[in-house]
Every structure is written in structure tokens, then in C-alpha cells.
Amino acid sequence: MKELGTVFIGVPRGKILKTGERIYTGDIVEVEVVDKETVAIEGLKERKNLLPQPPVANADTLAITMSWRKPPFSNRILDGLLAQAEFFDIEPLIIINKQDLVRKREEAPLQRWSELYQKIGYRVLLTSAKTGFGIEDLAEALKGQLVVFAGPSGTGKSSLLNALIPGALLKVAPVSKKLEKGRHTTTEVRLLPNPRGGWLADTPGFQKVDLPRWVATESLPALFRDFRGFRCEFNNCWHKNEPGCGVRQAVDSGNVSPHRYASYLFWLSKSLEHDRQLL
Numbered sequence: 001m002k003e004l005g006t007v008f009i010g011v012p013r014g015k016i017l018k019t020g021e022r023i024y025t026g027d028i029v030e031v032e033v034v035d036k037e038t039v040a041i042e043g044l045k046e047r048k049n050l051l052p053q054p055p056v057a058n059a060d061t062l063a064i065t066m067s068w069r070k071p072p073f074s075n076r077i078l079d080g081l082l083a084q085a086e087f088f089d090i091e092p093l094i095i096i097n098k099q100d101l102v103r104k105r106e107e108a109p110l111q112r113w114s115e116l117y118q119k120i121g122y123r124v125l126l127t128s129a130k131t132g133f134g135i136e137d138l139a140e141a142l143k144g145q146l147v148v149f150a151g152p153s154g155t156g157k158s159s160l161l162n163a164l165i166p167g168a169l170l171k172v173a174p175v176s177k178k179l180e181k182g183r184h185t186t187t188e189v190r191l192l193p194n195p196r197g198g199w200l201a202d203t204p205g206f207q208k209v210d211l212p213r214w215v216a217t218e219s220l221p222a223l224f225r226d227f228r229g230f231r232c233e234f235n236n237c238w239h240k241n242e243p244g245c246g247v248r249q250a251v252d253s254g255n256v257s258p259h260r261y262a263s264y265l266f267w268l269s270k271s272l273e274h275d276r277q278l279l
Helices: 015-019 075-087 104-120 135-142 157-164 217-223 246-252 258-278
Strands: 009-012 029-033 038-044 050-052 055-057 061-067 091-097 123-126 145-150 190-193 198-202
Touching: 015 038, 061 075, 075 091, 075 217, 075 258, 091 104, 091 135, 091 157, 104 123, 104 258, 123 135, 135 157, 145 157, 157 198, 217 258, 246 258
Parallel strands: 009 038, 061 091, 061 145, 091 123, 145 198
Antiparallel strands: 029 038, 050 055, 190 198
């Protein structure tokens, strides 16, 4: 088991079979070697977190991979993924890939978006898997951790992993010219060894964030970290039209981005609609 690169087939037995508990990518398990190809999974260590979409346990970092173009940057998708990372207590890292496609006139708005999220307290890295721009900084930021790559299809997650792991040769596919959306090339969650230490998870891409499915509506206001420093008259304030709302006052005074606030209202409406459908 100490040999690097040794692969075993894990077969659940004992307590795992009795409880019917599922085992996810990233789980730490207790095993007994059966033969040179097989181990029996006897127990499951307590998880520090479990990300349901994509399903990965014990993640240290959620590497949210967006692209500036092809497919176009979407702050609403990004904000939904950030809220999900906050909810499951996983530190996010924002990657804006495909910098080779950024036009001269787009450099200023890209810089403004990057500065916005850095001001909130998020790490932001600009990369290009095609040219190698930013890959060294990305590799340094990820070492020694279990990192989950997540984000819309076509943003270059598998291409980044190919750049980070020599010889990985993960399948990639071009973006649909008609829809400017990515095509799914990863169909399962896989942990790949990081040459600098730790693990990198390649995950299926998805076009939209199903935030209401995973996150309780009442939790949403606290998941926008730039809202936390402002006090409201009511403890259960939805930051919509309640009197004495500190967040709306902060938006009016320029201390909270109107783009982030619009994203919050979008996800709040989606969550409330989801709740009504469950009644």
C-alpha cells in the first residue's frame, strides 16, 4: 500500500455493508489487504465535509473555473458556486481561464471583476491552459490539498488539469459554436495525484448551478460574505424591502457591489420558488 501508484479494487464489507453507507470520492477509509489487487473496506473515517454536486468528500478547496469567453463569463453562476462553497465550508479559489481569448477592450472589465472578488476576500487567478499563462501560480496555490475543480462545461477544467499534471491526457472537447456552451467530456469524479502533493478532482461540468436543491433558503443571506459586516434592524432580514436593512444601505452607498446584490436577489428568488414547489 506504500508504493506510489499502486491501484486496488475496494470492496465494502462488515460495518459498511450493514449500515449501507455510501462511499464517495475523497473519503478516507480503513482497509484490509485481500490480495495484490483487492482491499476490503472495513470502516469509514468521519468526513469534514461532503460536496454533493459534484460528489466529493473532504475537499480543502473548490477551484471554481470560469472562462472569460467561450463560454462567456457569468457572475451569477460564479456567485451561486461561491455560495455553495460557503455553505459546505470549503475554501473557494476563483480561476478565470482562457485569458488568451481576452480582447484588448475587455481587459479593463476583466480587471474590475477580478478586483471585486479579491476585495470581498476571495482568491482570484487568471490562467490560460493553452498558453501556460498563470499555470505556475495555480500549481503553487493548489499543492498539498484535495482540490475539486467545478464550473460550467467548456471553461477548461480538464485542460487545466492536463497542464498541471504532465501525462494526464484528459479528454477535452471544443465549445459549441452555436450555443457557446461547453460539451461534457468528464462523466465521473476522478482523483488525480498532484505532482506537487495532494489530489486534484476532475468532475463532470454543468451548465447551471442547482443551488436551491442543496442550500436552505434561510441560509442564503449569510453565504454572501460581503453582506456580513452590515447590521439590519431584523435578524431574519431577507435584504429585499425590509425597513432598516443594512445591506441595501450598503448597496446604495457603494459598499456592496450592485452586481453581487443582483446575484443574491436572483438566487433568493430561485430558492423561494423551489420552496413553494415543495409545499
